[in-house]
Structures are given as C-alpha cells and as structure tokens.
Amino acid sequence: VTTNLERFRERLAAAGALIPEAILPLVAVMAGPMLAGLDALADFDAHGVEPFRPAERLMRDAQP
Amino acid sequence: VTADPTTLSVAALGRALRTRALGAVEVADAFLARLAARGERVHAFATVTGDEALSAARAADAALARGDGGPLAGVPIAVKDNCAVRGVVRTNGSPACAGDPRAVADATVVARLRAAGAVILGTTHLQELALSPTGVNPALGTPANPWASDRMPGGSSSGSAAAVGAGLAAAAIGTDTGGSVRIPTSLCGLTGLKPTYGRVSRAGVTPLAWTLDHVGPIVRSAEDAALVLEAIAGDDPDDPTAARLPVPRYAADLERSLRGVCVGVLADVRRGRVDPEVGRLVEEAIAALGRAGAVVTEVAAPTLPHAMHALGAVFLPEADAALRPLLGERFDRVGVEAQILLELAKLVSARQYLAAGQVRARLYDELRAALATADVLALPTTPVPAPAVEAQVVRVGDGEESVVQVLASLTGPFNLTGLPALALPCGFTAAGLPASLQLVGRPFGEAALLAVGHAYQRETDWHTRRPPE
Numbered sequence: 001v002t003t004n005l006e007r008f009r010e011r012l013a014a015a016g017a018l019i020p021e022a023i024l025p026l027v028a029v030m031a032g033p034m035l036a037g038l039d040a041l042a043d044f045d046a047h048g049v050e051p052f053r054p055a056e057r058l059m060r061d062a063q064p
Numbered sequence: 065v066t067a068d069p070t071t072l073s074v075a076a077l078g079r080a081l082r083t084r085a086l087g088a089v090e091v092a093d094a095f096l097a098r099l100a101a102r103g104e105r106v107h108a109f110a111t112v113t114g115d116e117a118l119s120a121a122r123a124a125d126a127a128l129a130r131g132d133g134g135p136l137a138g139v140p141i142a143v144k145d146n147c148a149v150r151g152v153v154r155t156n157g158s159p160a161c162a163g164d165p166r167a168v169a170d171a172t173v174v175a176r177l178r179a180a181g182a183v184i185l186g187t188t189h190l191q192e193l194a195l196s197p198t199g200v201n202p203a204l205g206t207p208a209n210p211w212a213s214d215r216m217p218g219g220s221s222s223g224s225a226a227a228v229g230a231g232l233a234a235a236a237i238g239t240d241t242g243g244s245v246r247i248p249t250s251l252c253g254l255t256g257l258k259p260t261y262g263r264v265s266r267a268g269v270t271p272l273a274w275t276l277d278h279v280g281p282i283v284r285s286a287e288d289a290a291l292v293l294e295a296i297a298g299d300d301p302d303d304p305t306a307a308r309l310p311v312p313r314y315a316a317d318l319e320r321s322l323r324g325v326c327v328g329v330l331a332d333v334r335r336g337r338v339d340p341e342v343g344r345l346v347e348e349a350i351a352a353l354g355r356a357g358a359v360v361t362e363v364a365a366p367t368l369p370h371a372m373h374a375l376g377a378v379f380l381p382e383a384d385a386a387l388r389p390l391l392g393e394r395f396d397r398v399g400v401e402a403q404i405l406l407e408l409a410k411l412v413s414a415r416q417y418l419a420a421g422q423v424r425a426r427l428y429d430e431l432r433a434a435l436a437t438a439d440v441l442a443l444p445t446t447p448v449p450a451p452a453v454e455a456q457v458v459r460v461g462d463g464e465e466s467v468v469q470v471l472a473s474l475t476g477p478f479n480l481t482g483l484p485a486l487a488l489p490c491g492f493t494a495a496g497l498p499a500s501l502q503l504v505g506r507p508f509g510e511a512a513l514l515a516v517g518h519a520y521q522r523e524t525d526w527h528t529r530r531p532p533e
Contacts, residue, residue, distance in 0.1 A: 012407075012410075012411070016410055017407040017408065017410040018407055019407055020400075023400070027404055033466055033469055034376045034408070034469075035411065037372060037373030037376055037377070038373065038377055038411065038412060038413075038416050041416045041419040041423065042415070044373075044419055044422065044423055046419065046422035046423070046425075046426060049422050049429075050422075050425060051418055051420075051421025051425060052421050052480070052481070054261045054275055054305075054424075054481075054482040055261065055304075055305045057425075057428065057482075058260055058261055058262060058483075058507040058508065059308075059309070059507075061432065061506070062307070062507050063506040063507060063508060063509050064310070064312055064508045064509065
C-alpha cells in the first residue's frame with residue numbers, strides 16, 4: 001500500500017523538488033490541501049475560456 | 065487644545081497642518097518620540113529614517129507657510145520594506161537581503177508620496193519575502209498585533225499594520241498579492257485598500273507574483289485611504305501594467321448617500337466556513353448599510369470554491385520565477401518556510417497554471433455579472449479573527465484548516481480578478497479581537513467603493529476605536 005507520504009515523496013522527486021527528509025512528514029500534511037487543489041484544477045470545466053489577462057481585461061471594463 | 069498628533073487620522077492631520085494648528089516638525093517629532101518609546105515593543109519598523117523625516121518635515125512646514133504644500137504635506141507615512149526607499153536597505157523581510165546595498169532611488173509609490181509632501185518615517189517589517197499571510201517572521205521578528213500581542217498581526221504587510229495600529233505612523237504602504245494589505249488590516253482593526261490591478265505602479269517594489277501584485281494603503285479610515293490613493297495612483301512608464309487612466313479626486317467625491325446603492329452578498333460565502341462571531345459582525349455591518357439606505361441582495365459566483373486552488377497554482381510558480389533569480393546566491397540564506405514554498409512551486413504544472421488562468425477568467429466574469437446588479441459586494445475580509453501567533457491550523461465551521469489557507473481564502477479571489485477591495489473594521493469578538501468587512505468594487509471603481517466605505521464609517525465608530533496602550 002502506498003502511503004500519502006510515499007506519494008508525496010514520489011511527486012517531489014518527479015518535479016525535482018528538494019525538501020529535507022526530517023521535515024517531509026510535516027510538509028506533506030501542510031501541503032496536502034494545496035496539492036489536492038492543484039489536482040482539482042484538472043477537473044475544472046473551463047468551457048475553453050482563455051486564461052485571464054488582468055491588465056488588458058480590467059482596462060477594457062474600467063468604470064471609474 | 066490640539067490632540068496628540070499620533071492619534072489623528074491623515075485627514076485630521078492634514079487639516080491641522082494646513083491651518084497651522086500643528087507644524088510638520090512638531091508632528092514628526094511626536095511620531096519619532098512615540099517610536100522611540102514604543103518602537104521596540106511593537107517591532108513594526110525595519111529602518112527608521114528620523115533625520116530624513118525631520119528634514120522632510122521642515123520642507124513641508126516651509127511649503128505650507130507659502131501656501132503650496134502638497135495634499136499630504138507633513139503627514140508621517142511608513143513604507144513596507146519590499147519597496148525601495150532611497151538610502152535604505154530593502155530587507156524584504158529576509159536575512160538573505162539584510163546585507164544588501166542601500167537603495168539609490170525610490171519606488172514610484174514612495175516618490176509620489178514625497179511629491180505629495182508626505183514625511184517618510186522609515187520602512188516596516190513584513191513576512192519573509194511577502195510569501196505568507198500570518199505576519200510571523202522567525203528570522204527578523206514578528207510585529208505585535210496592537211489588540212493582542214499573543215495574536216498574529218497578519219501579513220505579509222505586518223509591520224505596516226502594526227505601525228498604524230500602534231500610532232507609530234499616520235498611514236502605511238503595503239503590498240497585496242493574496243491579501244497582504246487586507247489581512248493585517250483585518251486582524252489589526254484598521255482600514256486598508258487593495259486598489260484595482262494597475263491602479264498603483266509597482267515599479268521599485270520587489271515582485272512576488274506579477275499578475276497578482278498590488279500596492280495599497282493601510283490607514284484608519286476610508287477617507288484616509290482616498291487621500292493616500294489619490295497621491296500614489298496613476299500611470300507610470302516604469303511599470304508596463306500601470307493603467308493609463310486619469311486619477312479621480314477620490315477624497316472630494318466621498319460624501320455620497322447610500323440611498324439606492326445595491327450591496328451584493330455572495331451567497332456561498334454567507335453560508336460558508338466563517339467563524340460565527342465574525343459572520344455575525346459582518347451581517348450586522350451589512351444590516352447597517354441597509355439601514356442607511358442601501359439595498360441588500362444575494363449574488364452568486366459559482367467558481368469561487370476553485371479560487372484558492374487557482375491562487376496556489378498562480379502564486380507559487382510566479383513567486384518562484386520572480387524570486388529565485390532575484391535572490392541568486394542569497395537563496396541559501398532564505399528561511400526554511402520560504403524555501404519550502406518555493407520548492408513546492410515545482411509541483412505546479414504548466415497545465416495547472418493555465419487552468420488557474422481559466423478559473424480566473426470565469427470568476428472574473430461571474431463577479432462582473434454580480435457587479436452589474438450590485439454596486440459593491442460585501443463579505444468578511446478574513447473568516448476568522450487573529451489566530452494565536454504559534455497557530456498552524458484554525459477551527460472554521462466544523463473542522464480545522466491550515467491557517468495560511470483560511471486567512472487568504474476571502475481576499476485571494478480579488479487578487480485573481482484584480483477587482484478593488486476595501487477592508488473596514490466592523491466590530492470586536494467577545495475576546496476583544498477585531499472583525500473586518502470587505503467591500504469589493506467594479507474595475508477602477510475605487511471612488512464608489514471608498515464612498516460606500518466612508519458612508520459606513522459615518523454610521524459606525526469602529527474605525528475610531530484605539531487599542532489599549
């Protein structure tokens with residue numbers, strides 16, 4: 001059985017990220033919601049909308 | 065008899081200085097004396113520029129005597145230590161930068177404050193590299209929350225909020241990438257504005273996340289926010305994202321009636337994970353707006369639950385891309401928490417970054433639709449009052465969550481969309497901790513947003529409360 005910590009370690013290795021082994025369990029817990037959020041983005045149905053470009057869009061809609 | 069200058073708002077100080085009831089040197093002396101007496105305990109300032117402040121105060125007195133002082137002539141203001149201030153080392157809240165050379169030029173925001181006659185008192189501490197919203201900085205020290213020293217001040221503009229809250233500056237400049245002006249504003253019982261993306265130049269400010277970064281004031285009232293914004297806003301050839309739009313006379317346009325103004329309440333937030341006391345105080349604030357003539361209606365933004373996922377997917381890789389090259393060999397001297405965050409950035413894929421951009425576009429469209437009906441949106445600034453300094457998790461609703469995630473959960477959506485957002489104190493919990501109402505406006509609609517905030521502060525006195533000495 002692969003544990004969450006092992007999966008986290010594999011994910012870090014695949015991305016080339018280095019976290020000291022001594023604090024890995026703590027970081028795995030604290031980063032858990034963020035990683036779940038990143039995974040959830042893959043399921044977001046964006047209907048093909050273009051990514052947001054703040055400077056351009058806000059200027060276009062300016063209502064001073 | 066004139067009140068102690070350190071207790072006055074920017075607006076009141078300006079009036080006293082223009083009528084010569086107070087002199088600028090007298091005001092600067094009062095703030096510097098208070099800093100000398102209380103500065104160490106509050107730990108708000110990284111650098112105090114006392115001699116330069118007195119020199120600027122003398123110049124302000126001369127200008128005021130000639131009748132040509134700028135709009136902020138003689139008003140003492142502090143600047144977050146990720147903004148360049150000529151002659152000052154910019155630590156960015158990190159020991160890695162504490163040995164850097166002194167800045168040779170001001171950030172645009174600082175230059176504009178000086179041009180308006182402001183007296184720069186110095187630079188304020190922040191969370192390391194502005195990377196997190198708690199305000200806790202183990203390496204360079206954590207500024208004290210003026211309402212409870214065992215509670216987080218909020219961050220990352222922790223020192224700016226602590227300085228204004230403790231009466232060590234009349235106003236302060238903060239930066240806001242996920243809530244870093246509004247979160248410490250909320251936890252310290254102050255008023256703070258994140259303007260529209262591009263409204264205030266970021267030239268000379270250490271970048272954190274290019275598409276999320278904003279600069280804004282932390283002050284004591286919406287009127288003060290209007291006065292400072294008017295001085296610092298505007299186009300800037302040194303910042304390609306600075307908007308080429310005229311700057312309205314925000315302060316002159318504050319006195320508006322709330323009659324007929326529509327306040328939209330986000331339904332998911334209203335029924336979401338918010339501390340019960342904070343939720344009640346924010347509902348009372350919304351009811352106060354209604355009693356003053358506003359029409360309150362519920363609005364929806366179905367994409368809002370995805371906002372924090374998107375914030376992480378944008379914030380981390382942009383911060384990594386901005387900070388690693390900037391730090392270079394100094395990266396090894398960055399604290400562990402900041403290093404870990406930048407390492408975690410490597411876990412964000414290009415696909416996830418782009419999906420986050422799509423979430424932003426959808427969320428923006430939904431909020432713009434809500435703001436077609438409503439003039440402003442109203443929600444809590446932070447779902448919880450100031451957590452204990454050492455807290456890693458906080459209880460919200462029926463469970464515990466990461467304090468970092470919770471603190472930024474209601475501010476981050478307006479960094480993603482760039483919409484202007486104003487934080488206003490709206491009461492105190494039974495433990496005596498401030499709660500904060502957040503109002504959100506239309507793109508570049510700061511004038512209307514500040515007018516609603518000002519109208520709320522005409523009806524209430526939370527912004528006049530001062531922490532115990």
